[in-house]
Amino acid sequence: MISNYIKIAIRSLLKFKGYASINLIGLALGLTAGIMIMLYVMDELSYDDFHSKSDRIYRVESQFISSDAGSGPGGMETNAWGVGNVLRKDYPEVEAVLYTQRATSLLVSYEGRRIREQIHFASPEFFDIFTFPLKRGNAQKALNEPYSIVITENMEKKYFKGEDALNKTLVLGDTMQFVVTGVMENLPSNSHIQIDMLISFSTFTNVLVPQFNYEDGWGNINMRNYVLLKEGTDAEAFKEKAKGIYTERAAGMLRDWGVRANVVFMPLNKLYLTAASNGLGPLGSxxxxxxxxxxxxxxxxxxxxxxxxxxxARSVYRAKEVGLRKVVGSTRESLIRQFLSESFVLTLMALIIAIAFAGLLLPLFNQLLAKNYVVTSLMQPSVALGIVGLILVVTLLSGYYPALVMSGMRPAEVLKGKMQASARGGQLRRVLVIFQFVISVSLVLGTLIVLDQLSYMQQQELGFAKDEIFVVNAARAKAANPESRETFEEQLKSLAVVEDVTFTNSVPGNPGWVGQVAYPEGRSGEEAVSVEYMAIDDHYMKTLGLQLVAGRGFDAQREAELKDGLVLNETAVSMFGWASPEEAIGKKITSPSGYPEGEVIGVVKDYHQLGLQQKIGPMAMDYAPRNSYLYAVRYKAANTQQLISQVSDLWQKHFPGNDFNYFFLDQDFERQYQSEQRLARVFGLFATITIVIAVIGLLGLVSFMVSSRTKEIGVRKVLGADVLHITSLLSKEFLILVVVANVIAFPLAWYFADQWLQHFANRVDVDPLVFAVTLFIAVTITLITISFQTVKAAMADPVKSLRYE
Structure with missing residues (x-):
């Protein structure tokens, strides 16, 4: 029976090739979008679900809330060193606590090969909490002893060329020798942790920083912790119970800092998609x-x-077929199954085309969403099952209503030729066409508004000069001798292509030390303000083109100011409660941590340290080359390649064996707008797909409308109607539908766009011109689409359409 339905379905589709082709292309485009997005969504939702204990794993976070209303919106992913120890010792609900630190990038050596790698420290609980199997080695002992290192299979192939790495020695830095105690399977791509080398945490605590008491320390907020709760634990009750660890154990520190603090717990299965930051790997949204x-x-x-x-619309042409089938005994149920079979066959054919389209579009899709999918990703069991479900849903959505309509035809009326198109059916088609264009127009509007906001952010005055700034990152670079850092800077300044050089811990586009707190003289720590601290030198303001509005900047000749002076921005002056920049000069600032602390000697005009998504925050600048690691070089335009070559030569001279890491400030600052750029491309891609689908459907409907009104057109031409009149007559209904769709889409798009724009501290106002452009695009596309059929019909010889009348 089923095979018979399928045979009849295929014959029917072959009989109406033109309309079947239109349906096929439309469904193929829809399925292409559905398949690619389903692949992405399933991948995103699957992060970290492979861990056998995932429902009991939480990342421990610290939430600091200072007295100024703008700070402390969420949790930091790091904690005071003592938090983990308190959880381990004083909370029986906790089965295990993991300590981990993102160490640094170090040169890793083995038999002459020296490659810089990112290194992480982890305590032995790493393999108790997470399901990361070892191919070789003992997971219970691999991270117990100092100078132990666990690597992934990729690292084993990279350094040992197919040999067994277990118990072999890797040299980190220049002299530290580590024994490979375990080889992990390569970490799954859907893990929020992406690391290749793990060093035992005991190396960190017993060898590298033995002076720190990691069990009871509260001043350093740089430890990452994960906890595994015991089975049967009431997680919500535990979270509430552990929330006040800081208040109970570090009340004095909080009072000095002028902050309140909570310990919060992020569930592992929500971490990738909802966390604010992730120092161990990727982060989704x-x-x-x-x-x-x-x-x-x-x-x-x-x-x-x-x-x-x-x-x-074409059900009228199949009316006699339905009537005959009913006369010979077909029931309504069997007819519904027959028409659903046609929908199913067409959807299967569309699926084949969609998979081919998806294969062609995956590189673009990967670029849009920063993924690395391949065609074989579609063969994953979960994705394949999803595609099966998608096929069934599309078959029912597209086929069930037409099947009901056609199976409900009365054979007596049909066979007597009294069957006419239903007025109700025509109204439904109009509503559906409007719905199609509402979606298409909304996506076009979304694309234009995102592009408008992006253009606004890129063209706004930033308050500093970002062009022709070349930045060299010397973080963790080992100098040839103690004087190399200063000598390197001096020799940079001597280059003919260089105009100025500054040495700092932060340039625009990169935050300084965030989360520092300070309060002005005459106030208490309870009134402290969260401040971004920046270490600069006496060339910083000139190199970056910052504007002083009061006082002066640092001067190498004024040694007292170099030691105790501070330069604030205008926002900091306001938040510290001073009426003007001039009033701030000479005032003192205190900080529990020592940064920033000193006397205000100058105030700079507010500038955007970060992208325009964020408002300008309070900043304090201190003369502190000792805390700096970035060389920002202002150079003469048109000498870029010469600059790179000359600076590289100097780098190899003063920092031999260290990677030469550099970036251009303007390009790096633009990096902050990648999310908006990606969103614009996503909207653009799918707006194009929806427009194509809508146009294909419109083309089919116009073709049907023209064929059903052939005689009317012939009569009008005989009576004197010209081509323009007939074309206008045939086009008017569809243009009205498109305009109605725009009228509906405009307020909807404006509302959602306004909601999105509220996330930006600096935002564009939605320009009415955007709506006008969208309406013009929609009307133009509609006119071009329908004119192919309407003009052809209007120019047809009326004799041919009326010859049998």
Whole structure:
């Protein structure tokens, strides 16, 4: 029976090739979008679900809330060193506590090969908490002893060329020898932890920093902790119980800092998509998942609407077939199954095309969403099962209503030739066409508004000079001798292509030391303000083109100011309660941590240290080359290659064996807008797909409308109607539908755009011109689409359409 349905379905599709082709292309485009987005969504939602104890694992975070209202919105991913120890000793609900530190990038050597790698420290609980199997080695002992290192299979191949790495020695830095005690399987791509080398935490605590008491220290907020709760633990009750660890154990520190603090626990299965930061690997976005999922639903709906519109519109031409089938005994249920079979066969054919389209579009899709999918990713069991479900959903969505309509035809009326197109069906088709264009227009509007906001941020005055600034990162670079850092800077200044050089811990686009707190003289620590601390030198303001509004900058000749002076920005002056920049000069600032602390000698005009998504925060600048590691070089335009070559030569001279890491300030600052750029491309891609689907459907409907009004057109031409009049007559209905769709889409798009723009501290106002441009695009596309059929019909010889009348 099923095979018979399929045979009949294939014959029917071959009989109506033109309309079947239109439906096929529309469904294929919809399925292409659905398949790619489903692949992305399933991947994003699968992060960290391979851990056998994932439901009991939490990342420990610290939430600091200072007296100024703008700080402390969420949890830091690091904690005071003592937090983990308190959890381990005083909370019976906790089964294990992991200590981990992102160490540094070090040169790793083995038999002459020297490569810089990112290194992490981890305590032995790493393998108790997480499900990262060892291919070789004992997971219970691998991270117990100092100078132990666990590597992934990729690292084993990289350094040992197919040999067994277990018990072999790697040299880190220049002299530290580490024994390979374990080889991990390569970490899954859907893990929020992406590391290749783990050093035993005892190396960190017993050898590298033995002076720190990591069990009871509270001043250093740089430890990452994960906890594994015991089975049966009431997680919510535990979170509430452990929330006040800082208040109970470090009340004096909090009072000095002028902050309140809570310990919060991020569930592992929510970490990747909802956490604010992740120093151990990638970070996703649940909002992005919702966005692309919504787009996929709408694109698939548009494709199904095409099928519904074209199939119901042409139901008149299949009326006699339905009537005959009913006369010879077909029931309504069997007819529904027959028409659903046609929908199923067409959807299967569309799936084959969609998989081919997806293979072609995956490189672009990967670029849009920063992924690395391949065609074989579609063969994963979960994705394949999802595709099966998608096929069934599309078959029912697109086929069920037309099947109901056609199976409900009355054979007596049909066979007597009294069957006419339903007025109700025509109204439904109009509504569905409007819905299609509402979605398409909304996506076009979204694209234009995102591009408008992006352009606004890129063109705003930043308050500093970002062009022709070349930055060399000397963090963790080992100098040839103690004088090399200063000598390197001096020799940079002597280069003919260089105009100025500054040595700092932060340049625009990169935050300084955030989370520092300070308060002005005459106030207490309870009134402290969260301040971004920056270490600069006496060339910083000139090199970056900052503008002084009061006082002066640092001067190498004023040694007392170099030691105790501070330069603030205007926002800091305001938040410290001074009425003007001039009033701030000579005032003192105190900080529990010592940074920033001193006397205000100058105030700079506010500038954007970070992207325009964020408001300008209070900043304090201190003369502190000892805390600096970035050389920012202002150079003469058109000498870029010469500059890179000359600076590279100097680098190899003063920092031999260290990687030459550099970037251009303007390009690095633009990096902050990658999310908006990616969003604009996503909107653009799917707006294009929805427009194509809508146009295909519109083309089919216009073709049907023209064929059903052939005689009317012939009569009008005989009576004197010209081509323009007939074209206008045939086009008017569709243009009205498109305009109505725009009227509906505009307020919806404006509302959601305004909600999105509220996330930006500096935002564009939605320009009415955007709506005008969108309307013009929609009307133009509609006119071009329908004119192919309407002009052809208007120019046809009326004799041919009326010869049998």
């Amino acid at each position: 649940i909002d992005r998942v919702y966005l692309v999922s919504g787009i996929a639903v709408f694109v698939i709906l548009l494709a199904c609407i095409n099928f519904i519109n074209l199939t119901t």
